[in-house]
Amino acid sequence: MGGFFSSTTNESESHDESESDYDKYEDIMEAETTGASWETAQQDKLEYSDKYGDIMEAETTGASWETAQQDKLEYSGPAASEKMAEMDAGKMEKYKTKILNVADFFEIDPAVIAAIISRESRAGNTIKDQDGWGDWNPKRNAYNAFGLMQVDVNPKGGNHTAEGRWDSEIHIQQGTRILVEFIDKFSSWPKEQQLKGGIAAYNVGDLKVESYGNVDKLTTGGDYSNDVVARAKWYKENFSFE
Known part of the structure; x- marks a missing residue:
C-alpha cells in the first residue's frame, strides 16, 4: 500500500493542493498543441533521469523472500523482482499511454510508475474484482x-480521497503526485538515493524512512524501495513505452 501524506502538510492543505494540481493537469492535458520543434527540443536534452535521478x-x-512468495518463487533478490515485473508486463500494456502522459507531466521515468503499479496491484490483477x-x-x-x-x-494513514476510476489516468496522476512530493522530501540526498527514499516513503511515509542505509527497515516486506527499483530497471530495459 502506498500514498501516505507528507509529514509537513495537514489534510486540508494537502486536499487544496490536490485540487489545484488536478485542475492544472486537466487544463494542460486538454490543451491543443503541436509541441516543440526538433530544433527547440535539442536546446534542452533533458531525460527523465535528470530530474529524479537515473533509475x-x-x-x-x-525483492525479499516474503515478497517473492507472492509468486511462489524459489529465490529472492533482483531476479525475483524482475520475474514479477515480467509477469505483469502483459497487463501493464493497457495502461501504457496513461503512464506515459503522467510521466511526461511530472518529468519522472515511466518505468518507476509502472514498477509501483506492479508492486502495489500487480497491474490491477489483485484488485480488479473489488x-x-x-x-x-x-x-x-x-x-x-x-x-x-x-x-x-486510511484516515490513520495517508488519509487521501481517491481521485478518478481505479484504473484511470487521473488516479495514476494522483499516485505519482504523492510519489514526487515524497521524493522532494529527501532533496539533501544524492539523486538516486533521493529517488529510493521517496519510493520507500510512498509505502510508509517519510517519517518512517530513518536513513538511506535503513531505507526499507519499516517498509512492507522490508524491501519496498529495493523491489520497486529492481522492477523499474526491468521495465526500463524490456518494456516499450513508445
Whole structure:
C-alpha cells in the first residue's frame, strides 16, 4: 500500500493542493498543441533521469523472500523482482499511454510508475474484482487503499480521497503526485538515493524512512524501495513505452 501524506502538510492543505494540481493537469492535458520543434527540443536534452535521478544507477537488493512468495518463487533478490515485473508486463500494456502522459507531466521515468503499479496491484490483477479497492482492514471494516497505485485512504494513514476510476489516468496522476512530493522530501540526498527514499516513503511515509542505509527497515516486506527499483530497471530495459 502506498500514498501516505507528507509529514509537513495537514489534510486540508494537502486536499487544496490536490485540487489545484488536478485542475492544472486537466487544463494542460486538454490543451491543443503541436509541441516543440526538433530544433527547440535539442536546446534542452533533458531525460527523465535528470530530474529524479537515473533509475538504472539506483542500488537495489531486489525483492525479499516474503515478497517473492507472492509468486511462489524459489529465490529472492533482483531476479525475483524482475520475474514479477515480467509477469505483469502483459497487463501493464493497457495502461501504457496513461503512464506515459503522467510521466511526461511530472518529468519522472515511466518505468518507476509502472514498477509501483506492479508492486502495489500487480497491474490491477489483485484488485480488479473489488472495483480497485485493496488491503482490507478488518478493524475498520473497510479497505485501506485504492487503485492501480493503491493510494492510501486510511484516515490513520495517508488519509487521501481517491481521485478518478481505479484504473484511470487521473488516479495514476494522483499516485505519482504523492510519489514526487515524497521524493522532494529527501532533496539533501544524492539523486538516486533521493529517488529510493521517496519510493520507500510512498509505502510508509517519510517519517518512517530513518536513513538511506535503513531505507526499507519499516517498509512492507522490508524491501519496498529495493523491489520497486529492481522492477523499474526491468521495465526500463524490456518494456516499450513508445
